[in-house]
Amino acid sequence: MNAHTRRGFLQLAVGGATGAALWSSAALTTASWAKGDPLLATTLGEGLCLISGAGANVLAFRGSEGLLLVDGGLASRSTELLRLALKETGTKKLHTLFNTHWHPEQTGANTQAGKDGARIIAHENTRLWLTRKITTEALPAGYGPLPAKSLPNKSFYTKDSLDFGGEQFAYGHLGQAHTDGDLYVYLRNANLLVAGGVVSAAGWPVMDWQTGGWIGGLVGAYDRLLKIANDSTRIVPANGPVLTRKDLQTQRDMYFTIFDRLVKQLVKGQGPDEVVAMKPAKEFEAQWGDSDVFVKASFKSLWGHYAPDA
Numbered sequence: 001m002n003a004h005t006r007r008g009f010l011q012l013a014v015g016g017a018t019g020a021a022l023w024s025s026a027a028l029t030t031a032s033w034a035k036g037d038p039l040l041a042t043t044l045g046e047g048l049c050l051i052s053g054a055g056a057n058v059l060a061f062r063g064s065e066g067l068l069l070v071d072g073g074l075a076s077r078s079t080e081l082l083r084l085a086l087k088e089t090g091t092k093k094l095h096t097l098f099n100t101h102w103h104p105e106q107t108g109a110n111t112q113a114g115k116d117g118a119r120i121i122a123h124e125n126t127r128l129w130l131t132r133k134i135t136t137e138a139l140p141a142g143y144g145p146l147p148a149k150s151l152p153n154k155s156f157y158t159k160d161s162l163d164f165g166g167e168q169f170a171y172g173h174l175g176q177a178h179t180d181g182d183l184y185v186y187l188r189n190a191n192l193l194v195a196g197g198v199v200s201a202a203g204w205p206v207m208d209w210q211t212g213g214w215i216g217g218l219v220g221a222y223d224r225l226l227k228i229a230n231d232s233t234r235i236v237p238a239n240g241p242v243l244t245r246k247d248l249q250t251q252r253d254m255y256f257t258i259f260d261r262l263v264k265q266l267v268k269g270q271g272p273d274e275v276v277a278m279k280p281a282k283e284f285e286a287q288w289g290d291s292d293v294f295v296k297a298s299f300k301s302l303w304g305h306y307a308p309d310a
């Protein structure tokens, strides 16, 4: 099976449930990137590669200052991941690490980054989450707090940019979407958009409503990404293969359809279990797998934004 094809990734996602070590077993398909999956580096350009298999997609970029990573994979894979990223980019030391959000698959290299004295960039909400222990429905065992020196040391609120290794990295907040601290990183010269946790290409994403994610905001984050991307932009999701703007539009429309159906049920006074039983995402299941966990969390995510009798 070729893991570079979308079908390959979906098969891995559906077939790899045995390794769901970190997130609760019903929670998600990204957990199929569990301990023991081989790391795979795919070249995306000169000094630029995508590494998969460490829990989430990791982008590695070479600068004269050292290695830049967007996301770091799980802590249990970080030694191996960093070794591969340094080798693939021909760099000697981790210099800059972006955390696209607080989840363990994105922040596992923070420990090493802290030891190396690297710059760790994240949205301020992500930094705040990482200062405490976080326990959610999808992550009952909890995560954090990270040691002080592993916390993001350069946080921001809206957007910023960074010149590094001859590339311009424009990054910004995607609002309350997958969590409340999601960021994108856009490499202008490479025309490559790293979408972080907002975009999944290997099954339903975690709708982390307990740390500020919600399905209406997810649709809004897609709209923001669609404004940044053009027809030749390559889009790196949190997991799965590189996407096009057209893929992004298709996903955006799917999430909007589900969002719209859920709001209609909420205002009728339905509860999460009743809504799950209605199968409001049924036509997407052939491609995305069973939707119950995603639908339930997405329905609960409306609670902070809509009142049933509003």
Ligand SMILES: [Zn+2]
Binding pocket: 101, 103, 178, 197, 206
């Ligand atoms: Zn995530």
